[in-house]
Amino acid sequence: xxxxxxxxxxxxxxxxxxxxxxxxxxxxxxxxxxxxxxxxxxxxxxxxxxxxxxxxxxxxxxxxxxxxxxxxxxxxxxxxxxxxxxxxxxxxxxxxxxxxxxxxxxxxxxxxxxxxxxxxxxxxxxxxxxxxxxxxxxxxxxxxxxxxxxxxxxxxxxxxxxxxxxxxxxxxxxxxxxxxxxxxxxxxxxxxxxxxxxxxxxxxxxxxxxxxxxxxxxxxxxxxxxxxxxxxxxxxxxxxxxxxxxxxxxxxxxxxxxxxxxxxxx
Ligand SMILES: NC(=O)c1ccc[n+]([C@@H]2O[C@H](COP(=O)([O-])OP(=O)(O)OC[C@H]3O[C@@H](n4cnc5c(N)ncnc54)[C@H](OP(=O)(O)O)[C@@H]3O)[C@@H](O)[C@H]2O)c1
Numbered sequence: 001x002x003x004x005x006x007x008x009x010x011x012x013x014x015x016x017x018x019x020x021x022x023x024x025x026x027x028x029x030x031x032x033x034x035x036x037x038x039x040x041x042x043x044x045x046x047x048x049x050x051x052x053x054x055x056x057x058x059x060x061x062x063x064x065x066x067x068x069x070x071x072x073x074x075x076x077x078x079x080x081x082x083x084x085x086x087x088x089x090x091x092x093x094x095x096x097x098x099x100x101x102x103x104x105x106x107x108x109x110x111x112x113x114x115x116x117x118x119x120x121x122x123x124x125x126x127x128x129x130x131x132x133x134x135x136x137x138x139x140x141x142x143x144x145x146x147x148x149x150x151x152x153x154x155x156x157x158x159x160x161x162x163x164x165x166x167x168x169x170x171x172x173x174x175x176x177x178x179x180x181x182x183x184x185x186x187x188x189x190x191x192x193x194x195x196x197x198x199x200x201x202x203x204x205x206x207x208x209x210x211x212x213x214x215x216x217x218x219x220x221x222x223x224x225x226x227x228x229x230x231x232x233x234x235x236x237x238x239x240x241x242x243x244x245x246x247x248x249x250x251x252x253x254x255x256x257x258x259x260x261x262x263x264x265x266x
């Protein structure tokens with residue numbers, strides 16, 4: 001794979017948020033640029049998170065399978081935040097080789113990792129009895145192995161610094177079975193299991209781990225669905241929750257976040 005690569009360089013955008021500065025996290029206070037590596041930052045929840053952290057002056061690294069979407073993302077962010085530093089790569093994270101290639105490129109692009117968000121994932125409906133052969137393998141590669149391999153590749157520098165935060169975007173499908181959940185739900189249960197194990201492993205190593213379980217959230221997955229806007233959550237609300245988990249003092253960790261539409265699951 002030859003990664004498409006683009007980067008916007010300039011002074012980091014610094015936004016004073018009005019909080020008392022937190023020594024371990026505030027780029028305002030220590031002037032060190034903070035970095036976020038997030039998979040699948042071009043659309044939906046990932047895109048909203050990218051926007052939220054861009055607003056806070058983070059240096060960003062992201063990927064998706066489509067170069068054109070990454071170019072559009074870079075253009076839009078550059079217009080809004082002219083000083084932003086953004087590194088984008090084309091990578092299909094359902095392929096182990098491409099995950100490792102992305103991880104290597106990301107490590108070369110940023111001096112350190114403050115936050116890793118395993119967001120890339122995809123939904124295909126199906127019941128276990130009738131979904132196509134190979135759907136479980138596809139779901140596990142896309143929704144679990146992507147996060148597992150990326151985390152393993154990026155952990156060594158975090159462990160060395162004894163600092164960092166890993167957020168895994170799971171789902172309410174990690175908590176509850178539902179019709180047509182099939183292999184997607186199995187893979188999201190597994191991702192929550194991954195997240196819980198990681199939390200235990202890293203609690204005495206200075207690295208925080210957060211599992212986010214969103215319910216139905218407007219994104220491409222819901223395109224064309226005939227429902228009023230307020231029936232689903234906005235991706236920006238998930239991004240706000242992720243930001244608040246990041247924005248804790250150094251002695252606290254938000255282990256799990258469950259977010260649902262006000263009217264409940266669909
Ligand atoms: N929306 C919901 O209702 C909902 C609810 C609970 C959990 N979630 C979870 O939230 C995460 C984001 O979902 P979303 O609804 O925001 O999805 P989305 O709008 O389809 O966006 C997914 C993002 O991930 C990228 N991506 C997908 N497959 C990839 C792959 N194999 N390799 C690299 N990048 C890939 C996509 O870009 P490309 O397509 O260009 O690769 C895109 O940037 C997923 O893990 C999903 O399971 C979503």
